[in-house]
Amino acid sequence: MNAPRKVEVSGEAGYSIEIGPGLLGDGARLARALRGRHALVVSDGNVAPLYLDGALAALAEAKPGLSVATFTIPPGEHEKTLERFTECLHALSELGATRDATVLALGGGVVGDLAGFAAACWMRGIDCVQLPTTLLAMVDSSVGGKTAVDLPSGKNLVGAFHPPRAVIADTSTLRTLPDRELRAGLAEVVKYGAIFDAGFLDWLESHAEALLARDDAALAEAIARSCAFKADVVARDPYERGDRAMLNFGHTFGHAIETEQGYAGTTGDGLNHGEAVAVGMVLAARLSAALGRAGAADAERLQRLLERLGLPVRIPAGLDPQALLARMRLDKKADASGLRFVLWDRAGAARIVSGVADEQVLAVLRE
Ligand code: ADP
Ligand code: ZN
Missing domain, CATH: 3.40.50.1970 (Rossmann fold)
Structure with missing residues (x-):
């Protein structure tokens, strides 16, 4: 051992x-x-x-x-x-x-x-x-x-x-662990790379197959690195008053998808949490690009990695962009000036951005 x-x-x-x-x-x-x-x-x-x-x-x-x-x-x-x-x-x-x-x-x-x-x-x-x-x-x-x-x-x-x-x-x-649950967990692993460390994204790209095959060493490495990122944020902000909100990358969109489908993911007919976060991260990356904060190529690269990990990257058919937007406005992540998102400066570096206009969000939801 x-x-x-x-x-x-x-x-x-x-x-x-x-x-x-x-x-x-x-x-x-x-x-x-x-x-x-x-x-x-x-x-x-x-x-x-x-x-x-x-x-x-x-x-x-x-x-x-x-x-x-x-x-x-x-x-x-x-x-x-x-x-x-x-x-x-x-x-x-x-x-x-x-x-x-x-x-x-x-x-x-x-x-x-x-x-x-x-x-x-x-x-x-x-x-x-x-x-x-x-x-x-x-x-x-x-x-x-x-x-x-x-x-x-x-x-x-x-x-x-x-x-x-x-x-x-x-x-x-x-x-x-059922395959689908494994992949859902990998979405949160990718999230750490997306927020904190482009080098970890590179590592995930080169270990995608090993992770899906449940290679012990690859899984242990991915878990230890993810926990180190989380431990660091949690130690700095134990009660989520600041920086810890960075961990919500992909989650504003993801939660909207989860609630809009009525948490169907928990019964197996919709996206589960990790899957919704995978879609949400692609949307957050695209929104970052649309706002001129990060490159479109980075968003595509993130999408490809998630696809290789067997994760969904598109909003499920039948979910209405307007309804998703309304969910996000209710999800305590909006203020008078607009919606608040965790967005990219570039792949591997994120920040919390307030005042994102509805039209910008809708444009990304409709793409
Ligand atoms: P999560 O950890 O994804 O938030 P759950 O606690 O609902 O979610 O676990 C997801 C599902 O996987 C549940 O049905 C649970 O019983 C099952 N499960 C958890 N751990 C294992 C495991 N090691 N092997 C098989 N099934 C597991
Ligand atoms: Zn999550």
Whole structure:
């Protein structure tokens, strides 16, 4: 086994992200992240049958006195509800969880957000250890401390900033991840290159096939580099008051597509989050070019990379540009002077730009 990669998130509530194959079987490593005698493992109906027993056995061996319970939700974004959150708190209560208890989130972003929010609220905040099993969760949602559940009126409307105590990403779990979920995660990986590092975009171009083939070394490299970018932004701006909003590159367009299709992606008939972000990044790059901020060739190159990674790059048929624009205006990213976007200065360098005129946005949506 290769030694795991380690990325540190610095700051008052700093923590480390460990990345490598087989980490869920390393009981001593898991145990080191736990302080007290109680642990609740939260997972979902796809992940639990694959990885829960192994992790529990490793933990039991490394920490025999530990009192562990499990709470498993059905898979899917529509389970990220206040009802599941309440059930999770009841599970903590039944476990007799004290202030030094730990919630372990074993799964993708849905499990991570729900478990993280329960940890944020139980006794005003206990430790949460993220054990992400999707590429998206490894490179994005498990790092940074954003936790939330959805309401029928919108995603992530109730939540808290609650940094994890540790993130342990076992890359072996990616072998069972459905192809479409892998590609969705790669969209967020590409995002880091697009915002921060043209050299990383070059690297992704030369490793696209290896990543799609789930080559261990390529995946570990992509995850470690992505986490390092995210760790850096999060350390500078833990509560998203400034720079962290750069991570929304492609997301203003992407969220509009997701909401306009009624989050159909979560049921499989529309674009999922990563796919919507892929389309959104191409639109953001084109808008940057249309505004004369960046070159059109860079936008084309980004589009080609995403296409090679099997990601969509066009707005799904049937979505009306005017309706998408209206969504963006509602999405708290507009002010009196116009819409706010993360746009390119060039590939690998982005900034937040306010006051983008509706007509400019519509022109790009209609292309
Ligand atoms: P995301 O991490 O993309 O935000 P989810 O938490 O909804 O999203 O996970 C996406 C889907 O992949 C869910 O159906 C989940 O049960 C499933 N899943 C998560 N991790 C794995 C894995 N390692 N192997 C197989 N399926 C997985
Ligand atoms: Zn995202």
